[in-house]
Amino acid sequence: MSNIILKIDNVQKSFGGLKALSDLNLEIEEGKVHAIIGPNGAGKSTMLNVCIGQLAPDSGTVTFHGENMIGKSPHEINQAGISRVFQTPEIFPDLSLLQNVMIPAFAKHEGAFKMNLLCSLSNESAIQDEACHILEDIGLTAQLHTHAGSLSRGDKRRLELAMCLVQHPKLLLLDEPTAGMARHDTNKTIELLKKIKERGMTKIIIEHDMHVVFSVADHISVLAQGTIIASGTPDDIRGNPKVQEAYLGGAHL
Amino acid sequence: MKSPTIKNDMFVMLIFSAIILSMPIWLKPLGAGYPDLLQKFAIFGIFAVGYNILFGLTGYLSFGHAAFLGIGSYTAVWSFKLLTMNVFPALIFSVLLSGLFAMLIGFITLRRSGIYFSILTLAFAQMFYNLAYSVLTPITNGETGLQLARGDARIIDRLFSDAGEGLPSTNFFGLEMSGYSGFYVCAVLLIIAFFISQRIFHSPFGIKLRAIKSNQTRMKYTGYNTRPYLLTAFVISGMYAGLAGGLMAATDPLAGAERMQWTASGEVVLMTILGGVGTLIGPMLGVGIIKYFENIFSSLNDQALLQAYSFMPDWLANIMVTITSPFVGEGWHLTLGALFVLIVVFLPGGIMEGVSLIKKRFSKTQANTETGKS
Ligand SMILES: Nc1ncnc2c1ncn2[C@@H]1O[C@H](COP(=O)(O)OP(=O)(O)O)[C@@H](O)[C@H]1O
Ligand SMILES: [Mg+2]
16 A cells, blocks of 8 residues: 555635535645646646645645645645646746746755855856756756747647656646647647656646547546546546546547 | 846945036036035935835835935934934934834835735825924924034033033044045945945845835745835835935934925935946936936026026027026925936936937947947
């Protein structure tokens, strides 16, 4: 029996009259890739927002490594070991690719605040090497010094992934990492996800593309109308008639 | 956007120092080589270079930095009155006290960002301005302004000599603060201030400030507590402003509340934007241009204009004078406003953007001719 790294307990969240999350319960095992699937508006992104402190739930708890995360600020949650790739890429458009990756590396090494006002950036070769290394993995080295804002949408997504990976998070949250990507880019991302799977990082991945889900996930949960309606191994989910009806529209997988 | 090397930085420092220290020589043919104006260049240079650490790196537009200028000036004059005419302790107190106030004001105003931050800083500065005229008159001497008097205590100076006839003058360990020696004291401080700003720009701290400007949300979800970063930048820029205010009092020992008016805060914003926000040298360029043209334009009058147009036929000269006279003398601010509009519309990155555009075009044509040859 492996460890539960993240536990979502009875989380509720309403926006006005709309119940985005109702009685949400979820357990994530350490070292596993856990996919969350579900129709648009099911509350998948909202769930991640609650996990990283962007939204406060109306009730319920989120426990990470045995510690309650509710009420902590986003930077504390990140420092505890959770990084997230957003549904729309959140990068630093005015900085170079290298700097984009160095910033999260600094956060990992220096903590939430450090006043190294007068040190020179060019002396930070260890951080720089680390950032270059990750960018190499992602395949973005050719453009180390270009502005991140000028990248294509697919490349921005991959850059954001690099920014998260450089932190070696205990838990990585991926919100539709292949949405809007061409087939070719999607395949590249799948390769990448498989590669980082070998490193034993726990991941939650929200994804619409079933091809991606079934090629990387160890465990799948189906979210509909703010609550988990099914959970199991990919084979369980594939054969579950309830899931096929609610989400997959009866189509055979 | 390669990260500049230390060697590169040293080179820039050397050039900068040479240009600043030789200002009395190369500004003379331009009619700006006299001490008063030179001192102004250096003092406003410090103000703008510091302001750029906040506005240029973090993007937080403060409209209240003149408050720190005022605090620095009052502190310095009090140091002259109570302790000594040596400006060294006065400047230390100016920097410390304005830093302290910046910490307080920053702590409150940085709870908001964007336009709300700007308005909060403006409100604080206006509050200080009004207080200086009302409740605080025992400290600020109200509308007359805080001045030196023969009867001032000057405890430290009294230990060494009696109060002489007339008012004593400020000095830096014996070096007169008026005239050229005063300019050199200001210039050396400007060079140190520029050096520190350069270090901050090229430090991990500086790059994090830029990242906050670029995407503060991302910074938070990347594990940074952004508030202390912003507060540090705010306090540093406040201390720079305090030093500038202290130097204003040091070169002319008088402190008035008008120094804290919003127009003074606006001026430093103008200088920074005109030169190029977030570039190292931009703000200094902005200061040079605004102060130089202020000096020329504000001293012109209709008589001088007529003389300038004397090569034209009389009727044309008269028309030209009528058109241009609202822009000179008291109307200099009209010129400044027009200049500002032109810059923001056509070169939002300021003069430095213009320079880099020209550079790019130049290197492109060069590359073209080279490929053409081969
Ligand atoms: N900040 C918000 N304010 C109001 N409604 C929101 C907010 N965030 C999400 N919602 C609503 O909650 C529901 C779930 O949204 P979301 O979690 O983004 O779904 P998805 O599963 O597609 O990621 C949607 O109906 C959405 O409109
Ligand atoms: Mg979503």
